[in-house]
Amino acid sequence: MDTGESLRQVRVNVLGSVTVSCGDATVAVEPAMVRNLLAVLALNAGRSLPWKEIVGALWGDDSPSTARALVHTYVSRLRAQLRNGSGLDNAVVWDGTGYRLSVPPDSIDLGRFDQLCADARRAESADDVDTALSRYREAFACWRGEIAADLNARIRDLPAATAARQRWVDAVTRYANLCDRTGQATAALDLLRRAAASAPLHEGVHASLMGALTGAGERAAALQTYAGIRERLAEEFGVDPGAELQSLYLGILREDSLEPTVPPPRARRRRPATAILVAVLAVAVVAVGAAAWTGRGGRSAGAAPSPEPAAQADDFTGSALNSGAWGLYERSFPNGSVWSPSMVRVGGGELQILGVGTDPTGAGNMSGGTCWCEHGEIHRYGRWEVRAKFDAGSGYAPEIGLWPDDSDETVDGSVVARFDEPSRASFVPTVVGRQHTQLVGSAVTGEFTSWATYAIEVRPDFVAISVDGRTVLDTRQAQSPLRLPSAPMFLYIQQRAGPSGSAPAANSRTPNQVVAHIDWVKWYP
Structure with a gap:
């Protein structure tokens, strides 16, 4: 049997007991630690796993001093058993960064x-x-x-x-x-x-x-x-x-x-945990730093909204979101945190997105997310404005942004401005265009626990991000060509719980509850 035929007939099963077959024949994979390795690789199919990650998966914190050598031994045994049982050569490959199971996705x-x-x-x-x-x-x-x-x-x-x-x-x-x-x-x-x-x-x-x-x-x-x-x-x-x-x-x-x-x-949009954000203004918490925008006092302080009447707006009067315009997010994340509709509230004339729980890993913590994504709230171009402030507290990352209206959640370019510094005193706005062209702006600092008006403007020839009327990024300043996003998009507002990238996890100093406060949202054509 040639390699191509073997690839077509091999089956790796992890949804139940871990088994391998080729055609009608069962391929023996022994001992249990070698099957553990196979399961780890199959669950992470398409990824190259560094040996340290494999060691953590196999032994956790109790790895032996010989763990690296044992991983190499198990890889050799797994390769040999798959080759002998199915005719596959190099079913487990090393690509310079880690080990990867080299079989077609639908073989697993x-x-x-x-x-x-x-x-x-x-x-x-x-x-x-x-x-x-x-x-x-x-x-x-x-x-x-x-x-x-x-x-x-x-x-x-x-x-x-x-x-x-x-x-x-x-x-x-x-x-x-x-x-x-x-x-x-x-x-x-x-x-x-x-x-x-x-x-x-x-x-x-x-x-x-x-x-x-x-x-x-x-x-x-x-x-x-x-x-x-x-x-x-x-x-x-x-x-x-x-x-x-x-x-x-x-x-x-x-x-x-x-x-x-x-x-x-449509009303239960789910952002993949690792997806690229489109037009994101990710304002995370603990915003203390150079006061670029003070915005202290009442909700109108420091605001610089567009002077003309908005074509669409919501000022969150009443006691509930307009279900004809807003959808709620609901999902669990690998770190054990969840998005729950119960974490999205309307009261006192504002939308509130809560985050609760202080687990350092995010496990068991709960937060919320919602999107302005129903009926006529999706637009290819325009200017979205959000008046907001964010409670201090590490471990939660509120985000305001736009997401492409695509049933397969295919990202057609992105605009990103998110907090990455543990102090949460600044964010770096970034535009990622199609074909991975990008523009990275200068760091923006401010007291983001006070009210401010955040705006994202998307046009056929430029994308701009501003805070209280001050432009912090404009793609027309790019020195190299940038292929701009072109998909229709909708506004979303959410909190993420636990570590995300370099964002700090919750800890003993984290408040039991943090809130993203939204005064109003507007869209201008």
Whole structure:
């Protein structure tokens, strides 16, 4: 059998017990530590893993002094066993930075799952519901059990494994939404029960589960589901469930035939944890430094909004977001933190995005995110303005920015201005155009705990970022050509919990709660 034929027939399975097969033949991978290595590489398919990362995955903090030599030994054994069992040469390659499993993505069951989910989302975007449901069912069939069920629990706790479980939970939620749309809500009931157990703080999953249980005539179980997540949210974070869960709960109590209020895919935008931001003004906390903008006192102090009337605006009067204009974010992250709709509040004439929890790694911490992304709030060009201030407290990174309106979340250029310094006293605005051209601006300092007006302007021939009317970056100043972003975009506001890049993690000095305060948002054509 030639190498090409072997590649087509080899199958690596990590969603359940870890196995390898080639055609109808099982490939023995022994001993357990070699299978552990295979699982680590398969879960991180497409990445080169430095030996130090592999050592951490295999032994954690208890690595032996000979760990590096043992990794080399295990790699040699794995290569030999795959070669002897399947005819694959160099199935594990070293590319100068780390080891990588060199097999096609769909040869790994997790890669196949991800491809099928991507196919389902594309079909969903094309309104081909039958195909989307079919692809999701095929994707769920890839999961034969818990990740690396026959191996050390350390493998199941790896960030890549946590992220894979979150992708499964997200897929179950989208599948349940489709089932509900087509009058088949109960078809997703078993999956939703498993997803709720896997993600006990995921409000969207629990809303879908409550809806499915109600549709199956299990009102008592639906109410118990609500009581369970309400208790967990109160114990972990001292908060109540979000407005959507509460509305569904009250509807069940009234014996109304309410549909589950899980936002449709468009209203539940999810930024990938490692995605490039498009037109981001990432204003993180602890903003003490050279006072470029004082903005002290009332909300109008220091503001320099556009003089003409805005074409669209929201000043957050009332007690809830306008669901016809705003969507809520909900997801879990590999560090154990979550985005929850309950962390997004409206009150006192402002939008508040909360962050709670002080774990140094971000694990268990909760924050929120929302997007101005429904109906007419998406624009290719214009000027977005946000009046905001941010509570001090390390470990949380509020962000104000634009994201491309693309069902596959394909980034067509980006504009970035985020805090990277641990002091959170400055940010460096950056424009990343298409084909990775970029413009990096000078550091901007200020007292960002005070009210200021942040603006991002996107035009066919330039992108500019300003604070209180002072331009801090303008692509027309670029000395080299820059291919500007061109996709329609929407505004989002969110908090990230725990370390992100060089952002500091939460620590014992972090307040139990930090808040991003938003006075108003506006868009000008």
